[in-house]
Amino acid sequence: MKQVLIATKNTGKAKEFEKIFAKYQIEVKTLLDIPGSMDVDETGNTFEENAILKAETISKQLDIMTIADDSGLVIDALDGRPGIFSARYAGEDKNDEANIDKVLREMIDIPDDDRSAKFYCALAFSVPDKKTITVSGTCAGKILRERKGENGFGYDPIFYIPDKGLTMAELSSSEKNLISHRANALNELRFILNDFFDLGEQK
Secondary structure, eight states: OEEEEEOOOOHHHHHHHHHHHHTTTEEEEEGGGSTTOOOOOOOOSSHHHHHHHHHHHHHHHHTSOEEEEEEEEEEGGGTTOBGGGGGGTTOTTOOHHHHHHHHHHHTTTSOGGGOEEEEEEEEEEEOTTSOOEEEEEEEEEEEOSSOOOSSSSTTGGGEEETTTTEEGGGSOHHHHHHHSHHHHHHHHHHHHHHHHHOOOOOO
């Protein structure tokens, strides 16, 4: 079976990638499957820089084709925060609930009409001894004042999608994987993957 390594230890992201790649009959491995694999410090100033850093470091270390994702929530009223700090917005322990609480506190006085936001995803595709390729995807929405839904992870319970009339956390995984920032980024990447896996995609 065709195989690709996703440079993440985030179980939520891993499950999303597995479901998205399943239609191409590509097996997804993550850093959770590789004992002793290293964590890569995200020292970049943009989503793209962090994704490239992770993809190239892991690809070189393990000598394997690697996809790395850096993604987060960008809120207009907060001048783009939490942005690249989304996973650790409330502290270094990556606590989803604490991160949501901090966003809700910071936006408590923001009017409903000014709560626009987007999820942003940068993907970096790295193959040993080849130039790394990056693509990106977004999903537009707005920030609610309280949580709704039990699915997904991260900021999904407060991210409302007007076109759906639901939060990201109220969507099924299959629905989310049609519209999410990660799915949209992967949609851009599929033609590049086609060159390596012969997915049968047509440009």
